[in-house]
Amino acid sequence: MDLSVIVAVHNEVENIAPFTAEIRAALDGKLEFEIVYVDDGSTDGTAEALVEARKTVPELVVFTHEKRSGKSRALIEGIRRARAPTIVTMDGDCQDNPANIETMWAQVTKSGQADPKVVVCAWRRNRRDSWWRKFISRIANRIRAGLLGDKTPDSGCGFKMFNRDAFLELPRFDNMHRFLPALFLKYGCEITSVDVHHRPRAGGRSKYGTLDRLWVSVWDLLGVMWLQRRTTYSVVKEKD
Numbered sequence: 001m002d003l004s005v006i007v008a009v010h011n012e013v014e015n016i017a018p019f020t021a022e023i024r025a026a027l028d029g030k031l032e033f034e035i036v037y038v039d040d041g042s043t044d045g046t047a048e049a050l051v052e053a054r055k056t057v058p059e060l061v062v063f064t065h066e067k068r069s070g071k072s073r074a075l076i077e078g079i080r081r082a083r084a085p086t087i088v089t090m091d092g093d094c095q096d097n098p099a100n101i102e103t104m105w106a107q108v109t110k111s112g113q114a115d116p117k118v119v120v121c122a123w124r125r126n127r128r129d130s131w132w133r134k135f136i137s138r139i140a141n142r143i144r145a146g147l148l149g150d151k152t153p154d155s156g157c158g159f160k161m162f163n164r165d166a167f168l169e170l171p172r173f174d175n176m177h178r179f180l181p182a183l184f185l186k187y188g189c190e191i192t193s194v195d196v197h198h199r200p201r202a203g204g205r206s207k208y209g210t211l212d213r214l215w216v217s218v219w220d221l222l223g224v225m226w227l228q229r230r231t232t233y234s235v236v237k238e239k240d
């Protein structure tokens with residue numbers, strides 16, 4: 001298998017059928033893949049919709065959390081259970097376009113095969129959210145880039161491709177998904193961003209209040225700055 005697509009969702013019932021079908025259509029015949037959904041304690045019938053979608057999307061694997069545990073935890077559990085060496089994470093609200101997976105795959109496999117050190121981040125230049133959401137997110141991205149040196153213009157974007165083992169080396173904590181470029185860099189990976197197509201939310205509602213997200217991010221930022229200073233990474237070679 002080449003690629004595991006990981007989608008963490010909370011209350012996205014309307015988006016399950018269209019998005020799983022769209023991912024399948026984008027990859028079918030091009031790559032060997034699976035689509036791993038982690039339903040994070042949804043209360044709107046998301047889990048049932050996923051079971052239903054499995055009838056027409058045989059590559060779909062579904063996990064559920066009994067209790068809502070947050071997006072990072074859901075992504076971690078999905079990635080841990082993924083079967084392919086390369087992972088792509090996507091939001092489950094149909095805003096990310098599965099057609100862009102190919103562009104990211106081309107970056108990761110530039111050397112002829114999937115490079116475990118390459119991390120590809122999506123860059124939503126034409127982001128289709130409210131001006132307020134875009135404004136707050138631009139500030140958050142700039143602060144992260146300035147304080148962490150994460151070399152990523154859209155670090156908060158949930159659409160990213162990377163090596164599974166490289167991810168499982170990283171320290172794990174709630175909200176880590178917003179800091180992946182900074183963490184990967186510290187662990188010897190190389191980061192690139194590619195332009196992607198972004199779309200308005202197809203159905204359902206956004207799960208985050210903007211100001212509480214910003215506030216939580218300040219706290220997390222301090223933690224990641226500490227982690228950066230306390231992380232040493234070295235390449236180990238066995239002597240002949």
Ligand SMILES: Nc1nc2c(ncn2[C@@H]2O[C@H](COP(=O)(O)OP(=O)(O)O)[C@@H](O)[C@H]2O)c(=O)[nH]1
Nearest residue numbers: 008009010040070071074091092093206207208
């Ligand atoms: N697993 C999990 N996923 C979540 C949670 N909150 C949001 N998500 C998912 O994260 C993705 C992006 O969320 P969204 O509300 O659209 O955020 P926005 O795009 O920044 O407005 C969607 O797939 C959501 O279902 C959560 O608590 N747990």
Ligand SMILES: [Mg+2]
Nearest residue numbers: 091093095201
């Ligand atoms: Mg969204």
